[in-house]
Each structure stands twice: as C-alpha cells, then as structure tokens.
Amino acid sequence: MTALAGTEHHPNARATLGAALAPGGHASHAYLFHGPSGSGKRTAARAFAAELLADGAPDPDGVRSRVQHGTHPDLTWVTPSGAHEMLVGDIEEPVVAAAAMTPFEAARRVFVIERADTLIDQAANKMLKTLEEPAPFVHIVLLSDRLAEVLPTIRSRCQLVRFDALSAEQLAERVGRHGIPPEQARACARLALGDGERALELALGDxxxxxxxxxxxxxxxxxxxxxxxxxxxxxxxxxxxxxxDAVAALEAQLAEELEVVSRRERRRLENEYxxxxxxxxxxxxxxxxxxxxxxxxxxxxxxxxxxxxxxxxxxxxxxxxxxxxxxxxxxxxxxxxxxxxxxxxxxxxxxxxxxxxxxxxxxxxxxxxxx
Known part of the structure; x- marks a missing residue:
C-alpha cells in the first residue's frame, strides 16, 4: 500500500498507520495525531478514515470519495464550538452517544476530533468511558497541535502518532506553489515557526x-x-x-439552512448560529x-x-x-x-x-x- 496522504514527510506516522492498514494488521480503537499545525495531521486523518471505512466495502473508491467530501454517514468530524475550548455539547451527542450506535453502512464508525488539547475537563470526562471501553466497530482519532496540553487521562488511552514539523525549505516550497515570490515565501515559512497553516496565512489574503x-x-x-x-x-x-469575513461566511451558511427547515425549527437554528x-x-x-x-x-x-x-x-x-x-x-x-x-x-x-x-x-x- 502506498503511503497515506499527509504522511509523506512523517516516517513515524507512515509506519504506524501503514501497519494498522496492512493485511493482517489491527487498527487501534483510539489514536492521537500530534504535531505542528499544517504538518499534515488533518489530511492524514481523513485518508486514514477513508481506508478504515473502505475496508470490505463493495465500492471502496466510492467510499473514499465520500469521505473526502465529508458525506459518509459513518464518519463524524468534530471541531470545537467554544472560542478557545471543546465544550461538552461538542462531544456528548456527536461522539459519546453516537459511538454506541451501529454503523449505517460500513463495518466501522470513525470519529475525528480536532484540537483535542482544548477539551475542558467535563468534556474529557464524557469521553473517558468511550475511550476505555469502545464498541468493537469504533475508531477515534484525536488531533492536537499541543501534545503537552492534552489531558493525561485522554493521552494515556490513545496510541500516539507523531507528525514532525516541516522544514522551512519544505514550507517555503509549499507557499511558493501559490505564486508567492521565493524570498517572501522563505520568510513566511521561517516566521511561521514550523506551522504550515500560519505560513500560508502570512503569505495569502490579508x-x-x-x-x-x-x-x-x-x-x-x-x-x-x-x-x-x-x-x-x-x-x-x-x-x-x-x-x-468569518461572520459573513456563517451567516451565508445559516441562510442556506433556513431555506430547508420548518418554521418551528427556524428559531432554534438561529439561536444556535x-x-x-x-x-x-x-x-x-x-x-x-x-x-x-x-x-x-x-x-x-x-x-x-x-x-x-x-x-x-x-x-x-x-x-x-x-x-x-x-x-x-x-x-x-x-x-x-x-x-x-x-x-x-x-x-x-x-x-x-x-x-x-x-x-x-x-x-x-x-x-x-x-x-
């Protein structure tokens, strides 16, 4: 099997995840992908989820495509709703309750949780039982840019998968693909301190x-x-x-959703947004x-x-x-x-x-x- 997308520059991640997906391999029930932002963790998590869900499927390429587009019913992707925290509501129904339910169509259910270091204590406590005694079809992948800030009770129950910081040269090459002049791309890469997302953030837009x-x-x-x-x-x-800009994007998303919900649901949706x-x-x-x-x-x-x-x-x-x-x-x-x-x-x-x-x-x- 070729290396998973996102693991090309990360030998530890490539070896660990490749072994889990190899014939006769065994995927852990919980992984913690850790390393700098922009190092490939999110890409690797989606590719890993695609392979787990495609295993044994009659149309594996179709499964992979739906995972990439975020439309597979057995993949749940969670991001924090708090300004700087992962709240109980982000975890309780989408992960804890859902992990007890059988898959919709695949042999597995996969949950990816971003910024695991922002889990507040109450949300982490909700997660513990699921991490300790998951259903056999459940796989949880947590992502973190700050391993030291992930609660020890969470960290100790996961298999760690390391994603190393990309070199300034690698980041500069990535920034340069967007038409940024070489000297500016190199400076943005160094100023980002190994953070691939920040390197692009400094080079593009505002x-x-x-x-x-x-x-x-x-x-x-x-x-x-x-x-x-x-x-x-x-x-x-x-x-x-x-x-x-962030508000405008969410307001546009709300307008789209309001077009397809009942009048009774409109107030609830507006309050949530x-x-x-x-x-x-x-x-x-x-x-x-x-x-x-x-x-x-x-x-x-x-x-x-x-x-x-x-x-x-x-x-x-x-x-x-x-x-x-x-x-x-x-x-x-x-x-x-x-x-x-x-x-x-x-x-x-x-x-x-x-x-x-x-x-x-x-x-x-x-x-x-x-x-």
Whole structure:
C-alpha cells in the first residue's frame, strides 16, 4: 500500500498507520495525531478514515470519495464550538452517544476530533468511558497541535502518532506553489515557526497586511514613535476584517439552512448560529492578533540576533536592511525583555481582556523599555 496522504514527510506516522492498514494488521480503537499545525495531521486523518471505512466495502473508491467530501454517514468530524475550548455539547451527542450506535453502512464508525488539547475537563470526562471501553466497530482519532496540553487521562488511552514539523525549505516550497515570490515565501515559512497553516496565512489574503502591522508595531516602539503612530490600529483593523469575513461566511451558511427547515425549527437554528457566530468571531479575531504579535516578537528577536552577530538565525529574511537599521546601538538584553513582554500579552489575549487596551499598554511598555 502506498503511503497515506499527509504522511509523506512523517516516517513515524507512515509506519504506524501503514501497519494498522496492512493485511493482517489491527487498527487501534483510539489514536492521537500530534504535531505542528499544517504538518499534515488533518489530511492524514481523513485518508486514514477513508481506508478504515473502505475496508470490505463493495465500492471502496466510492467510499473514499465520500469521505473526502465529508458525506459518509459513518464518519463524524468534530471541531470545537467554544472560542478557545471543546465544550461538552461538542462531544456528548456527536461522539459519546453516537459511538454506541451501529454503523449505517460500513463495518466501522470513525470519529475525528480536532484540537483535542482544548477539551475542558467535563468534556474529557464524557469521553473517558468511550475511550476505555469502545464498541468493537469504533475508531477515534484525536488531533492536537499541543501534545503537552492534552489531558493525561485522554493521552494515556490513545496510541500516539507523531507528525514532525516541516522544514522551512519544505514550507517555503509549499507557499511558493501559490505564486508567492521565493524570498517572501522563505520568510513566511521561517516566521511561521514550523506551522504550515500560519505560513500560508502570512503569505495569502490579508496576511501581508497582518505581517506589516506586526512589524510596524515593533518598529514604532524601537523608534519611540508609539504616541504618534498608534501601531496597534493596523493590527486591530486586520482583526476586524477577519472577524467580519468569518461572520459573513456563517451567516451565508445559516441562510442556506433556513431555506430547508420548518418554521418551528427556524428559531432554534438561529439561536444556535448566534452563539456559534459569537464564538467563531472571537476565535478568528484573537488568532489574528496572536499572529500579528508573533511577528512583532520575532522582529525584536531578529534585531537581537544581529546585535549578537548571528544573522543566520533571522526569521524576517527578506527585511535584513530594516533589521540592521534597528540593531544599531541596541542592547540585546533589553530586546530579549521586549520579546518576553510581547509573549506575556499573547498569553493574556486568550482570556477576556480588552484587546485594544492590551495592545496600547504593550506598545507604551515596549517604548519605555527600549528608549
């Protein structure tokens, strides 16, 4: 059998999943695919589910096609509905209750749960019995970008499948397929810190504007121009655009569903979508600010690398001249402290803080530190 899609650069995953699908192999009831975002976990999970459900089917290619299109009745794909958490409602009916029901047409049922590290304790407790004593036809695949944050009670009941971070060269090649110039693609790949999704996010759409906003946020503090430049404004503008786009997409989806439900069901559906829209907007907007601050943090780090005469470690590889300007006469230890301040704010953004005030406060603290 050829390697599963998504495992081409991951020997551990290729060997583990290949053995499970080989003739005479035995697929575990629970797997935990872990590794950086964009490394191929989601692609591999869908391909693995397709092979499990196609096994013994009269039309295996038809099964694989329906799995790829998300229309196979024995595949359940779960994503968190909370802004930053997997809630009980995400798990209880779609997974725990459904796992007790026999398959619709295949010999198996497959459940894929994204961002398993965001399971709140109550949701994880709901999952435990299913993980400990699953029906023989059930296979559960959990995905996580942060293995250390997956609850030990969940982690210990799964077979771990590692997906390594792609190299900067591999990520740059992937970004370059979208028509991005090589030098920009290389910089986006390095700035993403091994995260394939973030590399593309920085290169496409409003990613360049977000990257420019993060850079300007850092440079305004270095230049002592925070009061005049108000560098948080650009990051907030990109954040708002992304939130509005996410809301528009969900509202369009709601409109489609309202056309085919009864009048009695309309209110329930509208209420469900209102909550989903609120949480999705929060998640998307926080993610945009987090990435913008990551860019600012790496700018301070890169300036420190030039102060320390280690240009080979740069991430903003297409902005060397600007970095060198900022490095002249700088104190590396203060730059390191600036990185820590930015990272502290990134952590705070996960809680219920006033984002504009948090960014403004950070900018003035950085200016005071670096002046």
């Amino acid at each position: 990613g360049p504007a977000l990257r420019a906003g993060g850079e300007r946020f850092a440079r305004a503090a270095l230049a002592g121009e925070v009061g005049a430049a108000k560098p948080w404004s650009e990051l907030l503008a990109v954040k708002r655009r992304r939130g509005e 209102a909550e989903r829209i609120r949480r999705t907007r929060r998640r998307v907007e926080t993610g945009a600010l987090d990435l913008g601050l990551q860019i600012a943090s790496l700018w301070f780090r890169d300036v420190a690398c030039l102060v320390w005469s280690t240009p080979e470690l740069l991430h903003h590889t297409d902005r060397v001249d600007a970095l060198q300007q900022d490095a002249d006469g700088r104190n590396a230890q203060r730059l390191r402290a600036a990185v820590e301040l930015v990272e502290e704010t990134r952590r705070r953004l996960r809680s219920n803080v006033t984002e504009e005030l948090a960014l403004e406060t950070l900018a003035y603290r950085l200016e005071a530190l670096l002046s």
